[in-house]
Amino acid sequence: MLGRVTIQQLQTFREVMRTGSISEASRVLGRTQPAVSAVIANLEGQLGFALFLREHGRLTPCPEAHYLLEEAEDILERLARTTRSMAEFANRQRGSLRIACHPAASGFFVPSLLAGFLTDRPDVKADLMMRSSQVVTDLVASQEYDIGLAETPSARTSILSQSWDLECVLALPAENPFPADRPLTPQDLHDYPMATLFDDHSTNQATEAAFARAGATLNRRFVLRTFLPAIQLVAHGMCASLVDRITARSCPKAGIVFRAFDPAIRSSVAILEPAHRPQSLLAQAFRAELARQLDQLERWVPAA
Incomplete structure (x- = not known):
């Protein structure tokens, strides 16, 4: 034999x-x-x-x-x-990544992070999908995507998530009448044109509540589906807007300044992972880098 x-x-x-x-x-x-x-x-x-x-x-x-x-x-x-x-x-030098992210992160934040991550990994391929937060959640829940970045969803057994509760910042035209030595308040922005998200979004509801408590008028000149269009409107001097930190750090700075706002308005984002299949070493490394970038974003302090 x-x-x-x-x-x-x-x-x-x-x-x-x-x-x-x-x-x-x-x-x-x-x-x-x-x-x-x-x-x-x-x-x-x-x-x-x-x-x-x-x-x-x-x-x-x-x-x-x-x-x-x-x-x-x-x-x-x-x-x-x-x-x-x-x-x-x-060595995380070979493989592929499937990433889904919500609009705020799709224009600059995630592509920039991905470019840095892949600089020394020429044999790694990436599929980057931009969709609404709800669709991102569904894509990760399907177990077909490695990483998702979206507004924090409700708990689901098909998803593992880690959230960051990020404080929004106030985007203002570079030329504006407001003091630069302290956080701005609803009283400062009384009846000043604002760009906000749609009625049911948590940031808009929190903003409306803050203005109501202060007895100030919230002038919602622009109502948007995402924060990204607000940046262009602010840069053209048409309004102010409370935007999430990912959008703020992603936008061109020409014509815009950022200020802290009191009381804090928060926007929660989460890294999402499929719960029913193991992650590749490459996906684990990318997730760690994404988490590190969000930690830095959480610590960012806009000019007072």
Whole structure:
């Protein structure tokens, strides 16, 4: 019965074929001649026939040895390729990422982070999808996407999430009448044109409540679906807007300044991961970098 041929046997056999002698193969392999001779003898015993003619201290390969060499070269090359690929996976140098993010993060924040992450990873491919927070949540819940970044959703068993409760900042035209040495309040912004999100969004509701408590008028000149359009409106001097920090850090600064606002209006975002399949090492590394960037964003202090 044919025994199990080992990788070591194939490597030793290949070196004997390449060098033409047991002594030279042993030198290349860093093993003793008796050890190399024993490996070849065991291989022949498992195969059930001789691979070499041994005459006057010389080895002459049989026809079967040339066929086995072709097979051994193919097997060992595939093993070497697989070993290299596994090392690249271990070093996060190979693989793919599927990322879904909400609009605020899609224009600059996530693409910029992804570009930095992939700078030294030319063999990594990425699929970046921009959708509403609800759709991002569904994409991750489907277990088809590796990472999601969205407004914090309700708890779902199909998703793992980590949230950041980020304080919104006040975007103002660079030329504005407000003091620059303290956080601004609803009284400061009484009847000043504002861009807010739609009625049911939590940031708009919190803003309305803050103005009502202060007895100030909230002038909602622009009602938007996302924060991104507010940046252009503010830059053109048409309004102010309380925007999330991802939008604030992503926008061009020309024509805009940022101020703290009192009371704090918060926007919660979360990193989402599929709960029912393990993450690749590459996805774990990207998630760690995304979390680090959100930690930095949480600590960002706009000019008073």
